[in-house]
Amino acid sequence: MPMLKLVKRGIEIRSRRDSSWRLTYRPLLKVRGGEYYTLKATLECSFTHKEFRFGDETSPHVVVRAIALGREFEPVRVRYERWEFGDPGEPFLCTDLGTWSCGSIALSGSRKTATYTFFRVPKGAEYLGVSIVGGGEGLVRITELKLEQGKPEQVAVEQLPTPFSHVPRALQYRRLRLGEYAAKLLRIGDLNGDGRPEFVFAQSERIGPGDVYKHVTCLTAIDLEGNVLWQLGTPHKGNYDVTSDLPVGVCDLDANGRDEVVCCMNFKLMILDGATGEVIRSRPTPKSRAGGGFCEGPETLFEHVLGDCIAFCDLRGLGRPRDFIVKDRYNNAWAFTDGLDLLWSYSGKLIHYPLVYDFDGDSRDEVFLGDALVDDNGRVLWEVELYDHCDSAVVYRQGDRLLLAVANQNGGFYFLDAYSGEVLREHHLGHAQVLSLARFDPRVDEPLICAQTYWGGLNQFLFNLSGELIYASFERVYGWVPVNWTGDGGELLASSHGLYDCYGNMLVELPNPPTGDAKVYVWDVCGDPRDEVIVWDREFLVIYTQANTVKGRVYRPARKLYNQTFYGNFISLPGWTTVDCSGANTL
Secondary structure, three states: OOEEEEEOOEEEEEEOOOOEEEEEEEEEEEOOOOOEEEEEEEEEEEEOOOOOEOOOOOOOEEEEEEEEEOOOOOEOEEEOOOOOOOOOOOOOOOOEEEEOOOOEEEEOOEEEEEEEEEEEOOOOOOEEEEEEEEEOOEEEEEEEEEEEEOOOOOOEOOOOOOOOOOOOOEEEEEEEEOOOOOOOEEEEEOOOOOOOOEEEEEEEEEOOOOOOOEEEEEEEEEOOOOOEEEEEEOOOHHHOOOOOOOOEEEEOOOOOOOOEEEEEEOOEEEEEOOOOOOEEEEEEOOEOOOOOOOEOOOOOOOOEOOOOEEEEEOOOOOOOOOEEEEEOOOOEEEEEEOOOOEEEEEEOOOOOOOEEEOOOOOOOOEEEOOOEEEOOOOOEEEEOOOOOOOOEEEEEEEOOEEEEEEEOEOOOEEEEEOOOOOEEEEEEOOOEEEEEEEOOOOOOOOOEEEEEEOOOOOEEEEEOOOOOEEEEEEOOOOOOEEEOOOOOOOOEEEOOOEEEOOOOOEEEEOOOOOOOOOEEEEEOOOOOOOOEEEEEOOOEEEEEEEOOOOOEEEEOOEOOOOOOOOOOOEEOEOOEEEEOOOOOOOO
């Protein structure tokens, strides 16, 4: 049984492995929907083992939680009649996001911190309760809890006026009717070397329990006119949907001006000729292994892994991305060369999509895998133990510092020293889902970080590069994909129906967009060099371009567009180019 002890300043709980406990504060606090509250906590924890499973109350953790209750003291759920927001950081749209959970501070591992959660009371709530729950073997010490009405002083919460003055309207550049091969997962690249983008659709099926076992059933490549270039597998309309990434990537591995397609299908890891779909080389996917058994448990249903995503990198210092990471859903990752030789492997609590960057400046990429930074040779440089698992991350320089921002699902948003893994700032704002870095406000000299929460509360936030929360928008999201639409130094956020600024003002309405469960991405299709916006669903793929032209000095941010994912990790660094010609789009 857990042991509760009143110490000189606060509460101390010691608990055993496979145990759980709960403390509840009484009385309840009478509140109204729309009010702002801040819950502050000073606490420390020291757990003896590293373990995390979804829904397992005995996993080592401590959570300080504000609970929103309705008139009959029932937990408030986050429900919407229909989806009327921007693009979320999930492959799917959902109108029932579960029990409201934006007022929690969750820790695991061994940490000592003074931190906070800041939230707006959801609609339908009439009471707030506060509880502390925990589990697993270890010690928890809580020395201060303070719930107060109001918001952090530096955070703006009202909708601000747009920082953009001249925003061109959108025109349809292409509208393609899709066939049975249509899929929610789309990869973009120049497959045949003609200087224009082509599209690869990946269909899949779920073939096991939970959300872990999905396999690619069909790949289809089409051009800008909608012509099918090649197809691998059998298309089926019923295989359009997907609830996570899939192991499909597009990148020019051999520097011949044509992108290859790297994928896992039928337990084979393959490199395909992008122009024809022919197999260049293949090998069996890695053998399954339990790893830490995180999140949904060991992923060992099959002898070999199905694969979860492909992330390209330069681990050998060749000057271009000729290596790549393959992973299972939550537990194991493998690094391969373009010759399909295994370089190294790693087991841990994985990020959804690996973050690739040359952290130490040796011209070889390191890989952030969610709970550790791994060197180009597979050596672990540092580890960090945060509650839950990492959904997305971005890395950036601020002066002489290299910082890593991570969205750790129910664990919150964190800003780390990228050289050591030390936590510098933390924000517990709900189910931390997406991070994107871009110059979202052209009046600000440096980029900003856009963040979203999803399950348990749909919210959008802005952080500056110091890791300070500067803007909060509750009960809606606008988008996470940055779009260089104006070309004058700022970026908007793309959704399937329009383009927003970072403060929630819709500035561009997309005419006649696909109306199904549509997704959105951006690419420079017309070459002027602003982004076009690509929206697709089961029936159509539509490309939108600007109604004006540009010339002279035009904004062109630096991005690694060969690494494409549903889960943020979008880093768009400032950059400019000169357009000498008319800059006209060819319609």
